Amino acid sequence: MSEQQKILEMIEKGQITAAEGMELLEALNGSKEAETIQMVETVTAARRNYKFLKVKVTSDDHSVNVNVNIPLRLLTTISEIADKMTSMVPADARREMEAKGIDISSIDFAKIIEEIINGTLDDPNIVDVEAWDEGHKAMVKVRVYVD
Numbered sequence: 455m456s457e458q459q460k461i462l463e464m465i466e467k468g469q470i471t472a473a474e475g476m477e478l479l480e481a482l483n484g485s486k487e488a489e490t491i492q493m494v495e496t497v498t499a500a501r502r503n504y505k506f507l508k509v510k511v512t513s514d515d516h517s518v519n520v521n522v523n524i525p526l527r528l529l530t531t532i533s534e535i536a537d538k539m540t541s542m543v544p545a546d547a548r549r550e551m552e553a554k555g556i557d558i559s560s561i562d563f564a565k566i567i568e569e570i571i572n573g574t575l576d577d578p579n580i581v582d583v584e585a586w587d588e589g590h591k592a593m594v595k596v597r598v599y600v601d
Contacts, residue, residue: 458479461475461478462475468572468573502573502574504570505525505601506600507523507570507600508521508597509524509596509598510595510596510597513590513595514592514593517590517592518587529567529570529571543558550585551583554585556583566580578599579597579599580598580600581597581598582596582597582598583596583597584596
């Protein structure tokens with residue numbers, strides 16, 4: 455298989471964008487093949503192939519344990535409602551996060567979802583929060599990440 459076909463397949467599979475593919479094809483036409491292969495490997499390594507958005511909520515006393523795995527294919531639908539996601543966080547949890555300096559209204563969920571789908575998210579850990587639950591006298595941990 456030629457290097458050009460490999461680049462086109464990478465575009466087709468969503469491993470690289472069309473612009474990155476064009477850059478690689480131009481490099482292939484104007485440079486040595488070994489340099490182009492190295493560029494293809496570099497671009498591919500920068501992309502991650504996430505399969506799930508995961509939400510885990512645990513507590514010290516095991517009174518709260520939630521484990522949610524969302525297939526990334528569903529994120530295309532979720533991205534349409536991303537701006538409304540902050541309203542789904544309970545008011546008391548939102549106040550507690552704001553008291554600890556976390557302003558979820560400033561988080562661009564649509565951009566995060568786009569980066570997850572494209573495989574360009576730098577850090578797979580999206581949210582890591584620890585909060586004291588006075589009612590249960592336990593530390594509650596919330597972790598949202600992609601895997």
